Amino acid sequence: MKPPITIIGAGAVGTSLALALHAGQYPIRSILSRTAAAATELATRVECGDAAGLDDMRLPSDGVVFIAVPDDALPEILARLCAAHAHAERHPDSAGLAAPEGDDCGPVVLHTSGALPGDILAPLREFNASVGSFHPLMLFPRGRSTGTEFTLCPVAIEGDVRAAAAAREIARSLNSRAFSIRPEKKTLYHIAAVFASNYFVTLLSVVERTGTAAGLPREEIVTLFEPLLRQTLDAVLRTTPHGALTGPIARNDRDTIRRHLDALRDIGDERTLSLYIELGLATARLAKEHE
Numbered sequence: 001m002k003p004p005i006t007i008i009g010a011g012a013v014g015t016s017l018a019l020a021l022h023a024g025q026y027p028i029r030s031i032l033s034r035t036a037a038a039a040t041e042l043a044t045r046v047e048c049g050d051a052a053g054l055d056d057m058r059l060p061s062d063g064v065v066f067i068a069v070p071d072d073a074l075p076e077i078l079a080r081l082c083a084a085h086a087h088a089e090r091h092p093d094s095a096g097l098a099a100p101e102g103d104d105c106g107p108v109v110l111h112t113s114g115a116l117p118g119d120i121l122a123p124l125r126e127f128n129a130s131v132g133s134f135h136p137l138m139l140f141p142r143g144r145s146t147g148t149e150f151t152l153c154p155v156a157i158e159g160d161v162r163a164a165a166a167a168r169e170i171a172r173s174l175n176s177r178a179f180s181i182r183p184e185k186k187t188l189y190h191i192a193a194v195f196a197s198n199y200f201v202t203l204l205s206v207v208e209r210t211g212t213a214a215g216l217p218r219e220e221i222v223t224l225f226e227p228l229l230r231q232t233l234d235a236v237l238r239t240t241p242h243g244a245l246t247g248p249i250a251r252n253d254r255d256t257i258r259r260h261l262d263a264l265r266d267i268g269d270e271r272t273l274s275l276y277i278e279l280g281l282a283t284a285r286l287a288k289e290h291e
């Protein structure tokens with residue numbers, strides 16, 4: 001039987017997860033979010049009768065809880081869950097969780113951060129929870145989640161044995177591609193993801209800025225550069241970064257590189273100049289790697 005799901009954080013990832021799990025016939029038990037209205041809106045979409053703000057947060061006695069909030073908010077969520085549990089234990093008649101029943105019971109609690117290990121949720125083990133992390137290696141732009149993002153999405157999983165097993169089972173039923181990551185390596189893994197997505201986006205903003213400086217119409221730049229971008233990515237995916245490298249540094253066209261540097265100095269674009277030099281040095285090292 002599919003475990004009931006609680007989602008904490010009705011943002012980009014929380015929304016996609018709720019939609020995907022609902023489509024996969026998982027019962028969505030509760031949606032909690034900082035803004036009660038956001039929780040209610042998502043709950044309506046996934047036929048969930050229990051939506052609330054964080055003040056009403058409780059750790060359920062079973063099922064799977066996903067925490068999909070910004071990394072910096074995780075300690076606060078954790079503190080609230082611990083305090084709510086302690087309160088429920090002192091006032092057993094108040095709404096809250098059932099008493100722990102043994103090692104194989106209790107909730108599984110997974111956060112979706114790429115940078116932090118599941119162990120950050122360790123205090124919840126005291127309440128019979130099994131903890132871990134479930135990081136979709138995918139871009140979830142806010143306000144545009146459909147739930148289909150999880151199909152074939154690689155998901156990095158680590159944590160307690162029971163939590164990791166539950167996470168893998170969920171990934172399997174969402175048709176995602178689960179893979180293991182060592183908890184102590186998550187920061188490095190996340191740096192790789194930041195380069196693959198965030199810094200790549202930043203680089204594209206440099207393409208836009210420099211293209212505009214070259215007199216190209218801003219609204220056409222993406223279209224004009226799209227074939228080059230796609231071909232570059234295809235070449236890297238088909239071969240290796242080194243195998244896909246072309247351009248003045250790979251060819252050792254020194255005069256061209258000098259002209260590039262002069263042109264950036266001429267237009268006074270110091271930001272692009274320093275990025276060009278830094279990336280140029282990295283590119284030269286890459287070009288030399290297989291000489």
Ligand SMILES: NC(=O)c1ccc[n+]([C@@H]2O[C@H](COP(=O)([O-])OP(=O)(O)OC[C@H]3O[C@@H](n4cnc5c(N)ncnc54)[C@H](OP(=O)(O)O)[C@@H]3O)[C@@H](O)[C@H]2O)c1
Binds near residue numbers: 036068142
């Ligand atoms: N976006 C991505 O591409 C992506 C990909 C993989 C993993 N992740 C990870 O997934 C997690 C959530 O990311 P996201 O992109 O879904 O974030 P998000 O869209 O900004 O949503 C964050 C959610 O957390 C709530 N929240 C925001 N600040 C809070 C605070 N200080 N205290 C408590 N709750 C707070 C928000 O509530 P309200 O909306 O109700 O205010 C919102 O529901 C992060 O760990 C992130 O690293 C993100």
